[in-house]
Amino acid sequence: MSEKNNLSKEQILNALETVKDPLAGFSYLVQGLIRDIEIGEGKVTLNLVSIVPSHPYMDQIKAEVSEKVSALEGVNRVDVKVLVEVPKDSRLKGTGNSKIKTLIAVASGKGGVGKSTVSVNLAVILAQMGAKVGLMDADVYGPNIPLMMGVSELPAQKGESGITPAEAHQVKMISIGFMVKPDQPIVWRGPMLHSAIQQFVRDVDWGDLDYLVVDLPPGTGDAQLSLAQTISITGGVIVTLPQQVSLEDARRGLEMFRQLDIPIIGVVENMSFLELPDGQIMDIFGSGGGEKMAAAAGVRFLGPIPMDPAVREGGDSGKPIAITQPDSKVTTALREITVVAALEAGLIALKSQQETLSIRIS
Template sequence: MAKDIQEQVLERLGSLIDDELGASFQELGLVGPVSSRLRRVSAQLYYVGGAPEIAERLQAEADAAVAELGSVSVELLPLDPSGQAQLRERLMTPMMLEARTTRTPVFSLPGSTARVIGVSSGKGGVGKSSVTANMAAELARRGRRVGILDADVYGFSIPKLLGLTSMPRVIDDLILPPKAFGVKVMSLGFFVEEDTPVIWRGPMLHKTIEQFLVDVLWGELDYLLVDMPPGTGDVALSLQQFLPRSEIFVVTTPQSAAVRVAQRSALAAKKLKLPVRGVIENMSAFVTPEGERYAIFGSGGGARLAGDLGVELLGEVPLTMALREGGDQGIPAVIGAASDLASESLRELVDRLESLGPVRRYRSDLKVQAK
């Protein structure tokens, strides 16, 4: 028996996907009543408010979904506080409830399988954030569930590198991380103007990192990449407290000055009992569009640092025009310039990152008793 038009409208609107929530409007309970009068069908669709462009995009998707059904009008309505509270309860998993009750990041709970990758450097200007953004985009391209926590609260740049400009949406008191290129992102850059300096003491930074880890709907992730601030200050200490299962990967440029500072960052991580898994040498050479290579920052620094730390040199990423342009345009080079030499190096870097596997951790309190 053929479905009537109201059933078809309900079905089509219900199949729309909210990408940030990772579920259909039907599953989220956001499809409102559908009525018919004088051969005209009216439907209501609820959404979690946010930037105007979100509503515009959803309206366009809803209209397109029912376009071939004839005279159907879809009214998009922001979810009221009561509806938000109900949706929040629907989205909360037992692990999330535990995390919010104990104020413990879900990534630190025993049931979490996410690898937490801290991307660190001793000094600014070595391209740590660019490496983080491209690694995350490449992992997502491979089908991995990926998030980035932009913990560089004084020099946040991840939103710009991924072309994100909208404020995060909020469901009751739960923050939805914006998504770009399949990567969920949370950054202080969403909440302050780009040219506004952040002048905070340690306790404010600590509280912000806690909120970003506990009050954000990260969902189930395979990888959480943490873009760490330069140096060894308050934020690094907070991350060690909140994410004791983190693995640290150190980014440096080849020259000796950068290597010495990066080494201090790595040694600080080891003192905090965070395992340093590898070194990434960025800007290993400038490669012109014609393929000429210039070692403008010297050479060999990444290999020397890896040797001193007793870890693997995971990659040597050249500086190319495509890599720089991708950062300025908000399109990671691995996506927008896949054939570029820097993109090839970044893909090889991700290959090695995945082949390493998560760090093995041993509990001294568990011992095998011989019979």
């Protein structure tokens, strides 16, 4: 028997143990994302699974896999096929006829930190990456998503299985803002709020979604509890400013997720700094608070977002900065935050699948 035929699958697996995601740091082998290895006559074929669409480093990861396998004795050809599979969170419930794979809730302990801006651009960037995305405005007391997405009303027709969501920038969306006059205050008690959130989840014809991004109201109250009782949440993102006042409230939001048994995807520090025309950096709200908070809480710091007047302009005009200025420093930061958040959400979903499988086996 030739040396070529002595090559084993175990050798290939051992060679690929060190292949890790450059953004999220996980092992592709350990997560079961290197699959269907076949060996024959010096040729090795395998599938490499990306858990997010349009991973910015997937070509690099693919090249590393090919290089490590090619270095094995007896290998003269390697074919690596990349598959894109957004994992389905097996814990998701209460979605009616919808097929939602991942639900990401965006929260903050206080208002005015840019939570809705992060939610909108997160959804838009996921759609730009090629994902099927929905955006739910659960901030019923301050429903700004319609304005920020440039849509004023819902479609007239009703969907096959419920309310037809509005759509802009390739993102489906629902908001109480579509159902009230612009200046009308929403004075609701808990039961009414709970009913509205249930309807948004169960009665909207979302269709197939890779991601449903939920913009929660600031604070820790009825809306957060209602959402957690209505549908399982894949993970939560906490948005804060660097300043101490914001951080204290953000910690409450983080602990709220923990009390509701919601995995924490990570912390985003918004308005981290302002870059002046001469290149000087001004820390208007302080520096590094979000990263320190994340480290103290033992969760991932997703990244800082600089200040830029274009963010406000985009929100007011219904054209998010991710669309109007795709190459800006703000959009670059938002894009990396989005990819890492999606990777973290994917890992949570994979874990839920493994736990469900182990329960079935036992």
